[in-house]
Amino acid sequence: MSVVRVLASRVGVFAISLLVASLAVFCVVNALPGDVAGTILGTNATPQAIAELRAQLGLDRPLPLRYIEWLGGMFRGDFGVSAFTYEPIGALIRPRLAVTCWLVFLSVGLAVTLAIPVGKYAALRRKKFTGQLVSVVSQFGMAVPAFLMGIILSLVFAVRLGWLPANGYTPLLVDPLDWARRLVLPCTALALVQGAVLVRYVRNAFIDVLQEDYFRTARSVGWPLRAAVNRHGMRNAALQVVTVLGLQLATLFVGAIVIEKVFVIPGLGSLLIDAVAKRDLPIVQGVVMLLVALILIINAAVDVLYVLIDPRLKSDTEGVDV
Amino acid sequence: MTPLLEVSGLNLAFGQRRTPALRDVSFTLDGGQRLGIIGESGSGKSVTALAVMGLLPDNAFLSGSIRWRGQELVGLGDAAYSKLRGDDMTMVFQEPMTALDPTMPVGLQVAEVLRLHRARSKDAARFGASAEQIVDNARNRVLEMLTEVGLPDPGRAALKYPHQLSGGQRQRVMIAMALINRPALVICDEPTTALDVTVQAKVLRLIDYELRAVQAASLFISHDLAVVSQVCDEVLVLYHGEVVERGHVAQVLGAPEHPYTKGLVATARLDLVTPGERLPVIEDFLSSAQLAGGGAANG
Numbered sequence: 001m002s003v004v005r006v007l008a009s010r011v012g013v014f015a016i017s018l019l020v021a022s023l024a025v026f027c028v029v030n031a032l033p034g035d036v037a038g039t040i041l042g043t044n045a046t047p048q049a050i051a052e053l054r055a056q057l058g059l060d061r062p063l064p065l066r067y068i069e070w071l072g073g074m075f076r077g078d079f080g081v082s083a084f085t086y087e088p089i090g091a092l093i094r095p096r097l098a099v100t101c102w103l104v105f106l107s108v109g110l111a112v113t114l115a116i117p118v119g120k121y122a123a124l125r126r127k128k129f130t131g132q133l134v135s136v137v138s139q140f141g142m143a144v145p146a147f148l149m150g151i152i153l154s155l156v157f158a159v160r161l162g163w164l165p166a167n168g169y170t171p172l173l174v175d176p177l178d179w180a181r182r183l184v185l186p187c188t189a190l191a192l193v194q195g196a197v198l199v200r201y202v203r204n205a206f207i208d209v210l211q212e213d214y215f216r217t218a219r220s221v222g223w224p225l226r227a228a229v230n231r232h233g234m235r236n237a238a239l240q241v242v243t244v245l246g247l248q249l250a251t252l253f254v255g256a257i258v259i260e261k262v263f264v265i266p267g268l269g270s271l272l273i274d275a276v277a278k279r280d281l282p283i284v285q286g287v288v289m290l291l292v293a294l295i296l297i298i299n300a301a302v303d304v305l306y307v308l309i310d311p312r313l314k315s316d317t318e319g320v321d322v
Numbered sequence: 323m324t325p326l327l328e329v330s331g332l333n334l335a336f337g338q339r340r341t342p343a344l345r346d347v348s349f350t351l352d353g354g355q356r357l358g359i360i361g362e363s364g365s366g367k368s369v370t371a372l373a374v375m376g377l378l379p380d381n382a383f384l385s386g387s388i389r390w391r392g393q394e395l396v397g398l399g400d401a402a403y404s405k406l407r408g409d410d411m412t413m414v415f416q417e418p419m420t421a422l423d424p425t426m427p428v429g430l431q432v433a434e435v436l437r438l439h440r441a442r443s444k445d446a447a448r449f450g451a452s453a454e455q456i457v458d459n460a461r462n463r464v465l466e467m468l469t470e471v472g473l474p475d476p477g478r479a480a481l482k483y484p485h486q487l488s489g490g491q492r493q494r495v496m497i498a499m500a501l502i503n504r505p506a507l508v509i510c511d512e513p514t515t516a517l518d519v520t521v522q523a524k525v526l527r528l529i530d531y532e533l534r535a536v537q538a539a540s541l542f543i544s545h546d547l548a549v550v551s552q553v554c555d556e557v558l559v560l561y562h563g564e565v566v567e568r569g570h571v572a573q574v575l576g577a578p579e580h581p582y583t584k585g586l587v588a589t590a591r592l593d594l595v596t597p598g599e600r601l602p603v604i605e606d607f608l609s610s611a612q613l614a615g616g617g618a619a620n621g
Contacts, residue, residue: 127380213420219377220415221435221499222408224400231434235425311483312424 021292079286089286100267107190114195119202141196150189150262167264186263201244205237246302250295324392327351332386356540358554366563367543376403409439412500416512418492422484429480467498490521
């Protein structure tokens with residue numbers, strides 16, 4: 001299969017998945033107990049007033065019609081408006097998506113930068129004390145939840161030492177220095193936990209590579225150990241690591257919610273949680289749909305990355321023996 | 323004159339296992355000489371080769387001496403060993419399907435071996451060659467080598483990935499990698515075992531021709547007596563990690579002395595097989611003491 005065909009089939013799968021996901025999100029959100037009209041009017045509202053508000057919000061119309069309207073709106077980039085403030089949801093989401101993206105991508109970037117050299121080291125010295133120490137420490141890292149890591153870091157570096165702000169967020173374009181200072185602790189908290197998981201996979205991937213025949217060949221033609229690992233191990237190990245990385249990225253987009261709460265960062269997570277508490281269904285639908293789309297995009301990107309890394313996926317022709 | 327390779331009193335064991343993989347193995351190899359190593363699976367053929375190459379796994383305990391042109395290799399550091407490997411001393415492996423890096427075009431893998439030991443830009447610059455010339459020279463040498471090992475359309479084959487070549491073609495690439503630096507010793511570990519019979523004969527002829535062309539010595543490991551008698555001058559018989567017999571191919575295979583070798587030769591005689599009759603097995607030729615104690619009974 002050519003690269004173009006792989007890409008085309010991926011885009012097709014992506015579109016269908018998105019459509020199915022939108023239906024699922026819509027059904028689940030509308031099946032949730034609780035009613036926005038009731039929440040807005042409070043507990044003392046008369047059934048008549050609630051019915052009137054429901055009609056005003058368009059909640060009395062049949063579900064399929066509302067689904068098609070919502071879907072059509074999203075195609076035009078219109079996510080609808082908040083049930084409470086009538087603010088356009090697109091404008092609410094955009095700045096928060098940027099915040100969450102910074103948090104997630106910086107964390108993953110940091111986790112990868114830490115995990116690859118550490119995992120490689122642990123693989124090369126897996127039978128020595130230092131290599132096993134790395135494994136044990138990474139096990140501990142995996143056991144600590146990200147929010148706890150966030151609280152610990154915040155207590156030590158913000159409260160006790162006062163080196164960094166404990167919470168809050170400043171947009172990059174407003175004050176780049178403050179933006180960086182405020183992202184250090186939340187990103188480190190996420191990166192340490194994700195990095196610990198990643199170290200294990202990187203280590204295993206490199207251990208696999210060390211036992212491959214082509215690695216022995218690389219050694220037999222004169223590559224010293226470390227050079228052989230870098231030259232003939234990286235790409236092959238990357239194949240295994242990319243899968244995990246895609247999963248981690250997806251998990252982080254959803255999991256960052258907790259860290260956003262700990263560090264009071266105005267990301268997608270806090271928007272979603274507030275909207276759920278208020279039964280602001282249009283916002284919940286919009287944010288969940290966005291997260292689903294992001295995860296699908298990440299999965300598609302991982303598949304494309306496979307094809308770029310592994311030439312075996314591009315063609316499967318075998319030569320004729322001569 | 324010092325021999326090219328002198329192995330003496332080599333003992334090898336792995337990890338916690340008490341049974342040694344090699345027991346007091348000694349042999350010498352002169353320049354240009356071809357020594358076949360035969361024996362059944364687990365007799366220590368491959369580990370002997372890996373010991374010489376210094377590529378034994380971490381849990382191997384090796385003692386004894388391996389001298390290369392008089393220099394002791396047992397205990398030699400990785401950096402010094404790496405300079406020898408792929409340059410003066412090379413190896414062709416058994417597994418053509420997995421022995422090449424699946425993510426790299428084969429031409430590049432051959433070029434790498436050349437570049438790793440030759441064509442260092444500093445050296446070339448001293449003789450007034452430009453960077454382009456060096457790349458051109460390396461390129462031409464790789465194409466020349468790929469042509470020599472009989473890859474069809476070498477220019478295009480060089481750009482292919484291992485999975486796009488057949489087993490025989492991949493083994494030709496391996497041979498190109500092993501010979502491009504004109505080594506003094508090529509260790510062949512069952513180089514044709516994984517190939518189809520017709521391809522086997524062609525690859526064997528190629529190895530024979532190439533070894534002669536660069537006048538390289540060879541340790542040729544095989545369980546196939548016919549293959550060894552075709553390629554080698556002398557043969558060494560390993561049984562349970564011990565050398566039980568060594569001599570000229572015709573002598574050892576024509577008039578074997580050790581019961582194990584007798585068995586090995588007899589079981590290979592397909593022309594003596596009568597349909598319907600039980601085939602001979604090695605054990606028929608060994609006494610019960612030899613069977614129980616392995617090679618130790620002869621030691």
